[in-house]
Amino acid sequence: MKRNLLFIFVLMIVPFTVKAQIKGVICDENQNPVEFANVILMGADSVYIAGTVTDVSGKFDFLTDYSNAKFLQISALGYKTIIKTLDEKNDIGTLVLVSDNILLDEITVTARPSQHLTKGGIITTVNGSVLSLLGNAMDVIGQLPGVKREDDKFTVFGKGTPIIYVNGRKLTDNSELYRMSSKDIASVEVISNPGAKYGAEVKSVLLVRTIKKQGDGLSGSIQGVVRAAHSWSNSDNLSFNFRKNNLDIFGAFAFDHSRRYQQQKNVTMINTGHNLYDLNSDIIILPVSTTYNANLGFNWQINPKNVLGAKYEFQGTPYNHSDWTTNETIELNGILDDKIDYYTYWKRKNMPTNILNMYYIGEYGDWTLTVNNDYYSSRNKAEQEIDEISLSEGKSAISSLNRINSSMFASKSVLDYVFGKNTLEAGYEYTYTNRTDRYDNYNDFLPDADDNIKEHNIAGFISATFPIGVYELSGGLRYEHTISDYYENGLLISEQSRKYDRLFPNIDFTFPIKKAKFTLSYTAKTKRPLYSQLSSNIQYDDRFTYETGNPLLKPEMNHDVSLSGIYKWVFFSASYQYVKDAIVGIVEAYKEGEPVNLMTYMNYDHISKYTAMVSLSPKISIWSPRLQFYLMGQNLKIPFMGTELRMNNPFLFINFYNSLSVGKGFTITGDMLYHTSGDMDVVTLKPSWQINLGVTKTIGNWFFQLSATDIFKTARNSMITYGTQMKLDKWNYSDSQAVRLTIRYAFNSTMSKYKGRGAGQSEKNRL
Incomplete structure (x- = not known):
């Protein structure tokens, strides 16, 4: 036997x-x-x-x-x-x-970026490929399969906003990616199914790895960017690293002054059951902001097996103003009822934000211990003043003040064990958050609010990877215990407080079929409400629109099944998500029978979502095209004016990136971005397309980039929003036609060895 x-x-x-x-x-x-x-x-x-x-x-x-x-x-x-x-x-x-x-400047880069599957995602090699000539890390990440870029923000299709790490260090400000040269990037990994060691809310991760450079002494870079659109904007930054033997001292400073322009036209229909209101609004928005970011830290390689470091970061936006001018006509049951001019002034101040990270990494035989401790604090203030001039009611003034103070402590430890080709990871993560939100309405018809949320979260996790011949099996399990206490005016509100004990499993199976490689994954994730979504304050937008949070929101649970595959220069992925207690932004009547609408949030019992993607990246002589197709859809029914409305129309995104390496340090780029109409939650996004052109030139230590975005001024952020008693049809242009000039000078080649990964990242995102 x-x-x-x-x-x-x-x-x-x-x-x-x-x-x-x-x-x-x-x-x-x-x-x-x-x-x-x-x-x-x-x-x-x-x-x-x-x-x-x-x-x-x-x-x-x-x-x-x-x-x-x-x-x-x-x-x-x-x-x-x-x-x-x-x-x-x-x-x-x-x-x-x-x-x-x-020197790299003397090398003719002709290779296309190579890609291969990794545990839970896909890694793209940037070093030596045409991607290394694009300019900065922002430009590189924006062209990766499955990633969508809007200004300085990224979205992984179907997986939301990713957490970004550079050499294992969590980014708290994406502006760092602007001052990181694409030539210094070795690879970027897009993880769309993060394992157990990441937070239960983390649905996507970007891992940026830079080229390791050697040598003692001082190195750094200085960069200036000028943007010309409706108005002028500029940003400047510098960074340095001083290395002596095994000690690095590094720092950076960034300044950004931004002036933007938005033009918007709203056509709103409100049906109260007794009356029909038709609103036509012309809106001009002029935001202006000034932001500072600075950091200073050290990294000490004690010996080849032990390293520790600390980093302090300061972020501040002392000036963030926006002026809104709205001209609105109102018809009641087909007859002109009123004309209202709104002049809205927002004055926001977000400073100081203080972030401190301390880490240690030690190797003990086959074991590796990583410890991170983080402290975060921020102060935010927002003042709103609205002057209304009504044809029928004359002039009135409405104002409010919102003050938010947040603090967080987090600690995370991970223990790795390698035996043969197998790896085992285990660890814990703890966060404590304290957030106060005081909102004062200086009028008689909307209430004030004074909220305080104190939240403890402790998690334990374990994961393992087992290669078996040409196959690989990996999986993990994360347990989280969460206690969230909600206070209003200093009193604990039991109904709005929460306590959870949940398990989050994940499993990945990687296998080949002939010359192609595939990964089949299942991941369970959660999405806790943002603290702003839990707020009880009511914000006045105009005579027909208020905004508020929902303190009764519950976290959603997301079950995700994905399949991805790669063959030479063809990559594809598909996923299906079942979202239980899905958090959805809605628009409902503030009071029954009245035309005022309230923008808020609620939990739907469940929503089904699906995504599919195909990316093609061949190399044809000096031409490197990258053609990407994305399909996103959902299965959702919403109440709309006494009936049920199906929001099941999928999006199709088509991105066509092109690079031409023409020699002598010149690279020409041309991109076409397009998407069809489609439904997302309670919104139908309208079609949009744009064409971008650019040229880059490298001369020694100097880098020059001239780019033009949305050349034909066709990009739009237009949509239709559906509510229980209203329909808002919005046309929007957001200053996308622009010319940008970037000049960067880098000296020497030493890069920081800092490896602090940070802790409590999900909480920082919620704050």
């Missing part, structure tokens, strides 16, 4: 082990591992077959059996490229890269 069982076991594992894997290790002349080296498989005719990058240990591994592969090409910035002829064993062993003093 034992022999039979052994025979069956052997039959089971043979299919997983008989295929020879192409694998090896890359190191430098001092036997140090070379991270993020490009490893490319080529056929007998030197045609590209597949690509990957080395990990932190210098290891690479092609899980799929590429029987037609004949050569292996290894390249990395600062090293000479080598080509290795493959033999039958396919175990390359250790290859040594020799240093090369040729």
Whole structure:
């Protein structure tokens, strides 16, 4: 019987082990591992077959059996490229890269960006590809498969706003990506199914890895950006790093002064059941803001196995004003009823925001311990003044003051254990948040509010990865215990307080089919309401519109099943999400039978959502096109004027990016972005398209970029919003036609080794 069982076991594992894997290790002349080296498989005719990058240990591994592969090409910035002829064993062993003093400016970049699947996502190699010539990290990330960029914000399709890490350090301000040269980026990984070590609210992650550079001394960069649109804007930043032996001292300062312009036309229909109101509004919005960001820190490599560091960051927006001018006509049952002019003045001040991170990483044999402790505090003030001039009622004034103070402490530890090719991770995360929200309405018809939320969250997690031949299985489990106490005017409100104990599993299975590679994933995530969504204050927008939060909101639970695959330069993914207790922004009647509408939030029992994506990135001589298709849809019914309205029309996004490497340091870019109409929650987004052009030039340590966005002024943020008694049809232009000039000077090449990852990131996003 034992022999039979052994025979069956052997039959089971043979299919997983008989295929020879192409694998090896890359190191430098001092036997140090070379991270993020490009490893490319080529056929007998030197045609590209597949690509990957080395990990932190210098290891690479092609899980799929590429029987037609004949050569292996290894390249990395600062090293000479080598080509290795493959033999039958396919175990390359250790290859040594020799240093090369040729500057990147002297190298003609012709490679297309290589991509391959990773646990929960896809990694794109930037170093040595056309992406390295785009300008900065913002430009690079905005062209990655599955990522949508709007100004300085990113969205991963179907997975929301991602958390961004640079070399393991969590970004708290995306402006850092503007001053990071695309030439300094080794790779970017888009994780659309984050594992258990990330927060239960984290549905997407971007991991930016820069090229490791060596050498003591002072290095840094200075950058200036000028934007000309309806008005002029400018931003400037500088950064430095001083390295002596194993100690780094680094810092940065950024300044941004922004002037923007928005033009909007609203056509609103309100049906109270007794009366029909038709509103036509012309709106001009002029926002102006000034923002500062500064950081200072140190990193100490005690020895090869122990490193610690600390970083302090200051953020402040002392000036953030916006002026709204609205001219509105009102018809009641088809007859002109009134004309109202609104002059709205917003004065916001967000400062200071203080962020302190301290971390330690230590290696103990096969174990690695990572500890992060974070402190966060912020003060925000918003003043609103509205002057109304009504044809029928004369002049009136409405004003309010909102003050929000937030503080948070977070601690996170992760213990990694490597045995063979298997990895095991376990750890905990704790956060404590205290947020006060005081809102004063200086009028008699809307109430004041004084809210205070104190929240404790403690989590434990464990995850593991098991390669089995050409297959890989990974999974994890996260447990979270949350206590949220809600106070109004200093009194604990039990009905609005919350207590949760929840488990969040995830599992990924990676497998090849011939020369293609696939990953099938299941992830359970949550989405807690933003603190602003829990607020009880009521904000006056105009005579027909108020805004408020909902203190009774519950967290939503998201069950996500995804399949992704890659073959050469073709990548695709598809996902289905079942969202329980989905948080949806709605518009309902403030009082029954009256025309005033209240914008608020509620939990729907459930919503089904789906996404699909195809990305094509071939290389045709000096032309590098990247064509991306995205489909997003939902299954939702909403109440609308006494009936049920189906919001099931899907979006189709088409992004077509083009790069031409024309030599002598010049790169020309041309992009076309388009999306159809489609439904998202209670909104129908209207179609929009735009064309962007740009050119970049590198001269020694200098970088120049001139770009023009929305050349034909066709981009729109127009939509139709549906409420229980209203329909708002909005046309919007948001200053998208612009010309931008970027000039950057970088000296020396030393980069910070800071590895602090941060803790409590979900709470920072909610605040």
